[in-house]
Amino acid sequence: MSDTREPVPVTVLTGYLGAGKTxxxxxxxxxxxxxxxxxxxxxxxxxxxxxxxxxxADEEVFEMNNGCVCCTVRGDLVRILGGLMKRRxxxxxxxxxxxGLADPAPVAQTFFVDEDVRRATRLDSIVxxxxxxxxxxxxxxxxxxxxxxxxxxxxxxxxxxLVTPEEADAVERRIRAINPTVEIRRATRSDVPIEAVLxxxxxxxxxxxxxxxxFLETEEHGHHDVEVVSxxxxxxxxxDQDRFNTWISGLLQLRGQDILRTKGILYxxxxxxxxxxxxxxxxxxxxxxxxxxxxTPRKSRIVFIGRNLNRPQLxxxxxxxxxxxxxxxxxQPA
Amino acid sequence: MSFTLTDADSLLxxxxxxxxxxxxxxxxxxxRDGRGxxxxxxxxxxxxxxxxxxxxxxxxxxxxQGACLSLAADCAAGALSGGDDGRAVLVAADGGTxxxxxxxxxxxxxxxxxxxxxxxxxACGKTVTLFDGRGERLKALAHPSTVGGIAFDAKGKRIAASxxxxxxxxxxxxxxxxxxxxxxxxxxxxxxxxxxGEHVVxxxxxxxxxxxxxxxxxxxxxxxxxxxxxxxxxSARGRWLATSGAESVVLxxxxxxxxxGKEPHEIAGGDAVLCTAVACHPQQEVVAAGFADGLxxxxxxxxxxxxPIAPPGHGPVxxxxxxxxxxxxxxxxxxxxxxxxxxxxxx
Numbered sequence: 136m137s138d139t140r141e142p143v144p145v146t147v148l149t150g151y152l153g154a155g156k157t158x159x160x161x162x163x164x165x166x167x168x169x170x171x172x173x174x175x176x177x178x179x180x181x182x183x184x185x186x187x188x189x190x191x192a193d194e195e196v197f198e199m200n201n202g203c204v205c206c207t208v209r210g211d212l213v214r215i216l217g218g219l220m221k222r223r224x225x226x227x228x229x230x231x232x233x234x235g236l237a238d239p240a241p242v243a244q245t246f247f248v249d250e251d252v253r254r255a256t257r258l259d260s261i262v263x264x265x266x267x268x269x270x271x272x273x274x275x276x277x278x279x280x281x282x283x284x285x286x287x288x289x290x291x292x293x294x295x296x297l298v299t300p301e302e303a304d305a306v307e308r309r310i311r312a313i314n315p316t317v318e319i320r321r322a323t324r325s326d327v328p329i330e331a332v333l334x335x336x337x338x339x340x341x342x343x344x345x346x347x348x349x350f351l352e353t354e355e356h357g358h359h360d361v362e363v364v365s366x367x368x369x370x371x372x373x374x375d376q377d378r379f380n381t382w383i384s385g386l387l388q389l390r391g392q393d394i395l396r397t398k399g400i401l402y403x404x405x406x407x408x409x410x411x412x413x414x415x416x417x418x419x420x421x422x423x424x425x426x427x428x429x430x431t432p433r434k435s436r437i438v439f440i441g442r443n444l445n446r447p448q449l450x451x452x453x454x455x456x457x458x459x460x461x462x463x464x465x466x467q468p469a
Numbered sequence: 470m471s472f473t474l475t476d477a478d479s480l481l482x483x484x485x486x487x488x489x490x491x492x493x494x495x496x497x498x499x500x501r502d503g504r505g506x507x508x509x510x511x512x513x514x515x516x517x518x519x520x521x522x523x524x525x526x527x528x529x530x531x532x533x534q535g536a537c538l539s540l541a542a543d544c545a546a547g548a549l550s551g552g553d554d555g556r557a558v559l560v561a562a563d564g565g566t567x568x569x570x571x572x573x574x575x576x577x578x579x580x581x582x583x584x585x586x587x588x589x590x591x592a593c594g595k596t597v598t599l600f601d602g603r604g605e606r607l608k609a610l611a612h613p614s615t616v617g618g619i620a621f622d623a624k625g626k627r628i629a630a631s632x633x634x635x636x637x638x639x640x641x642x643x644x645x646x647x648x649x650x651x652x653x654x655x656x657x658x659x660x661x662x663x664x665x666g667e668h669v670v671x672x673x674x675x676x677x678x679x680x681x682x683x684x685x686x687x688x689x690x691x692x693x694x695x696x697x698x699x700x701x702x703x704s705a706r707g708r709w710l711a712t713s714g715a716e717s718v719v720l721x722x723x724x725x726x727x728x729x730g731k732e733p734h735e736i737a738g739g740d741a742v743l744c745t746a747v748a749c750h751p752q753q754e755v756v757a758a759g760f761a762d763g764l765x766x767x768x769x770x771x772x773x774x775x776x777p778i779a780p781p782g783h784g785p786v787x788x789x790x791x792x793x794x795x796x797x798x799x800x801x802x803x804x805x806x807x808x809x810x811x812x813x814x815x816x
Contacts, residue, residue, distance in 0.1 A: 188535070189575055190577070193594070193615065195614055195615055197633050197655070197656050197674075198655075199655075200654060200673075200674075200675050210633065210674070211615060213656075214579070214615065214617075218536065218577060218579070220493075221492075221536045222492070222493070222511045222512060222536040249674070250696060250697060
């Protein structure tokens with residue numbers, strides 16, 4: 136391809152109605168940063184958005200004909216991003232706002248599945264604005280609220296002025312139980328630094344699991360089966376690449392509807408580089424990334440976020456991927 | 470194909486003329502009266518070349534505030550342009566403009582079509598609005614989801630619109646507007662009729678085509694593409710459907726029982742470069758094709774003999790059009806190269 140232009144970064148802004156999404160969007164657009172953004176807003180936008188280039192999207196989700204029911208994409212995004220690319224020199228980035236009731240998976244999957252979108256843009260991050268006061272109620276009554284937290288790379292914990300520090304801590308714990316690797320920024324009126332929101336490169340394989348998950352081995356809440364939880368596993372010995380591929384592809388094929396997000400960093404025998412892996416439902420992406428800093432323990436880690444996860448089964452599956460080969464450098468210092 | 474070609478020794482160099490416009494060439498069309506070759510650009514302008522005078526200045530008309538999204542030859546003369554400023558604009562060969570319709574800010578006129586019978590169609594969101602040749606609004610046709618492409622049949626009596634899970638077929642002059650729904654699960658984009666009006670074919674989100682034989686509703690699936698097909702064109706007599714989306718020009722036979730159970734004919738393959746645009750000659754069984762590296766060629770379909778028109782290097786070909794007489798070919802690229810080549814016989 137003679138197309139050597141840099142892909143345009145796209146930030147997805149999610150969050151429940153009234154959480155402060157539009158406030159954050161307008162802050163991003165009005166702050167003096169010298170960059171121009173094209174904004175794709177949903178048809179039920181709460182307030183006016185003050186920007187030169189605003190496009191109205193109708194959130195049309197459709198299934199791909201690839202035999203995978205959870206492989207849905209946003210057709211309107213494919214179209215709109217394609218149209219925007221025809222004048223890509225007019226802006227530095229794109230922000231996509233979704234409705235409060237949107238499942239972020241089709242948005243994220245659009246960036247992995249559609250070849251034109253993949254060629255011209257890159258998903259920078261999914262930012263979810265959360266109302267600190269009302270999150271627990273939202274989580275109780277809407278699966279979308281859980282999904283928006285599960286897919287987030289950054290959570291803006293908004294309306295801090297309306298909660299006590301204890302309440303805020305409780306909400307954070309609740310968020311971490313769903314998504315252990317997410318960054319949480321507390322805010323009032325969505326006042327987070329713009330550079331914390333944009334340019335995160337959260338879907339860059341080199342940054343997968345850069346934030347270590349907290350290995351909370353607490354009892355799962357388990358109030359009801361549909362609750363989204365996360366599970367993290369770690370092994371000291373190197374992983375056999377073929378075994379891992381067989382296991383993970385089978386697992387995602389079978390359980391991809393329930394597994395929302397998967398992220399992993401793996402060490403293979405005798406291989407200095409690390410293997411980074413991520414998936415959105417069944418759609419997986421993986422590649423070698425440069426070696427970790429010298430002295431970093433060669434521990435392979437994997438994190439699942441989803442519903443109906445069976446901890447013993449997942450642990451066994453991951454542990455059975457351990458290689459029977461070991462080379463001197465793979466041995467852990469005693 | 471293994472030849473090296475430069476601008477100087479190509480047909481482009483010998484018989485063509487061009488401009489670097491600096492903006493994505495979205496569409497190209499010649500006026501049906503033979504006057505003017507129109508290029509719709511990503512910067513919202515329409516550039517107008519005079520096919521008969523390579524030395525003449527190109528006109529530049531700011532048709533849209535944002536980008537031009539679609540451009541087609543208008544009914545009798547000039548071009549029809551749709552933009553992401555929600556407007557559809559008529560552009561004449563002398564650079565004169567007139568607004569045909571406006572749908573408001575944040576609305577995109579994504580597809581336009583016009584027919585010499587005196588009918589024009591604009592797709593904006595889920596609605597296709599029809600106008601007559603004088604600019605009178607005739608009717609609005611509603612669809613279940615956003616329209617991915619529109620096409621008139623050869624007589625201008627029917628219009629087909631693609632959308633999610635199929636396409637809708639409407640009679641332009643119907644008193645009561647009830648579409649014939651052509652169903653097939655998935656997202657459908659580019660759409661075309663064969664010249665006899667017996668088949669409708671769409672390109673899908675998955676890299677494949679879907680067709681319907683209108684006489685009996687027979688489905689036709691044409692797959693095997695490495696990339697999405699964006700450009701579809703039936704040959705003048707309807708024997709072949711030329712398509713982009715593969716590393717060759719893929720032509721499906723629509724005769725002898727085809728395309729069902731038939732292998733497509735492939736032309737100009739071998740360079741591992743995607744074909745990005747196709748346009749069949751208006752009279753002969755000849756196809757023009759553009760590629761992702763900028764190569765443009767013309768080929769006789771039956772013999773597969775290839776005549777190179779422009780060498781690689783000017784950016785992925787994004788627009789390609791013949792004039793009604795079939796004597797001139799226009800093309801444009803994603804990086805803003807726009808050219809007209811005179812291919813008429815010289816006696």
